[in-house]
Amino acid sequence: MTYTYLTSTRDGAVERLTLNRPDVRNAFNEHVIAELTDWAEETRAAAARHDIRAVVIAGAGKVFCAGADVTWMSKTVHYTEEENLRDAMAMSRMFAAINELPVAVIGRIQGAALGGGAGLAAVCDIVVADEAALFGFTETKLGILPAVISPFALAKIGQAAARELFLTGARFSAARAKEIGLVHEITAGADLDAAIDRFVREVLSAGPEAVAAAKALIPNVWGRPIAEAMPITAAAIAARRVSAEGQEGLRAFLEKRKPAWIKHGETA
Ligand code: COA
Numbered sequence: 428m429t430y431t432y433l434t435s436t437r438d439g440a441v442e443r444l445t446l447n448r449p450d451v452r453n454a455f456n457e458h459v460i461a462e463l464t465d466w467a468e469e470t471r472a473a474a475a476r477h478d479i480r481a482v483v484i485a486g487a488g489k490v491f492c493a494g495a496d497v498t499w500m501s502k503t504v505h506y507t508e509e510e511n512l513r514d515a516m517a518m519s520r521m522f523a524a525i526n527e528l529p530v531a532v533i534g535r536i537q538g539a540a541l542g543g544g545a546g547l548a549a550v551c552d553i554v555v556a557d558e559a560a561l562f563g564f565t566e567t568k569l570g571i572l573p574a575v576i577s578p579f580a581l582a583k584i585g586q587a588a589a590r591e592l593f594l595t596g597a598r599f600s601a602a603r604a605k606e607i608g609l610v611h612e613i614t615a616g617a618d619l620d621a622a623i624d625r626f627v628r629e630v631l632s633a634g635p636e637a638v639a640a641a642k643a644l645i646p647n648v649w650g651r652p653i654a655e656a657m658p659i660t661a662a663a664i665a666a667r668r669v670s671a672e673g674q675e676g677l678r679a680f681l682e683k684r685k686p687a688w689i690k691h692g693e694t695a
Contacts (some may be wrong), residue, residue: 428469432459434487435466439690441627442470449488455543456499457514461522465524467524474530480638481630481642482528484551485535485621491560494542518543519575526550526579529639530620533625536560537616541598546576548585548609552642553626554639556601557616562609564589568596583608600654632689636672 428435432455434445446453455463473479486492495518503511525532525547534540534551539561548562550556555560564573564580573580573593581589588607592599597641601603614622624632630638644663667673671689677685 428465430462430466432480433462433466437479439636440478440631442473442479444482446484446486446492449486449490449495451498452488452490452493452539453486453544454493454496454499454588456496457517459496460518462515464524465536467521469529470530471524474528474639477635479636480530481627482530482548482629484525485532486537489537490538490544491534491540491692492544492547493539494544494546494565500571500584500654509639515575522546522550522576523581530635530643531626531638531642533623533626533630535619536562536601537619537620539563541565542573543576545609546573546579548590548604553612555609555612555619555626556591556604556610556624558601558613560601560604561598562601562604563596563598563678564592565596565598567594575646575660580609584593596625597642599648605668634686634688636670637667637676639666 430447432446432448434447434633436443446455446459448454448459448627470479470482503514506514532551533555534548534554536548536554537555538557539559540548540556541561541563542565545562545564564576566573577589577593580593584592586609591597592607604615612622612626642662644660645658652661668677675688676686
């Protein structure tokens, strides 16, 4: 599929997606949202075939993503309430589609991740940030609020940080973002790609079905009382133990060899 506002390249089992509207710092409007949603659906299908086993999301130019396009949002004053709701639901579906991709999604953050850009970081499983990058749930500074991204942001940063950062709309450093769980690793800008490649190699050396199952397990278990989680976790491990992939991984360890899913050069 070809896109106007995105570029996507495939490097073996690694899908690299770049937001490509650098003139407006990769802000997203309804067209970008539609393209990102289509891309996520295609990626989900390719991931189900194990053609894609890791995704890296980046932004072209000096900034990862400045969030929702303010010009587009200001025009929505002329929409009916129904049109505004439809628009917001489309944005919600875009975030959910990326959030639920059954592979590891790695965010590459340089410059800034603000508003929906911080939301995009929140739906990544692993986030690597340039030490100079700025983050912010800046919506309240514009008189709006971080609504659509809130379930994804809250799952990462929790209520305590959200109370401060949603209410102030303040910009914060990569170090603070790491402290609250939005970022996993901070590097100098020149070392971003090397850090990401290291995470990619780690992911490719894990069993693809196991990765998908582990990713699905987290939201399924989170927030449940332990007694309710127990049958879910028992069923999850029981299914993996007897699966061909699980058996291959366990046998490979005992036989002191690499499992079949690790191809040459993909070891961590
Ligand atoms: N929506 C629409 N346009 C945006 C945008 C957004 N979210 N963010 C930046 N732009 C545009 C600017 O209006 C500017 O356009 P112009 O060249 O026509 O003047 C262009 O992108 C470059 O922005 P500029 O601020 O000059 O770039 P910068 O590199 O100095 O700073 C940011 C980058 C991201 C830090 C800064 O643009 C910013 O703070 N943006 C607002 C982010 C925000 O609050 N997003 C939440 C939206 S809900």
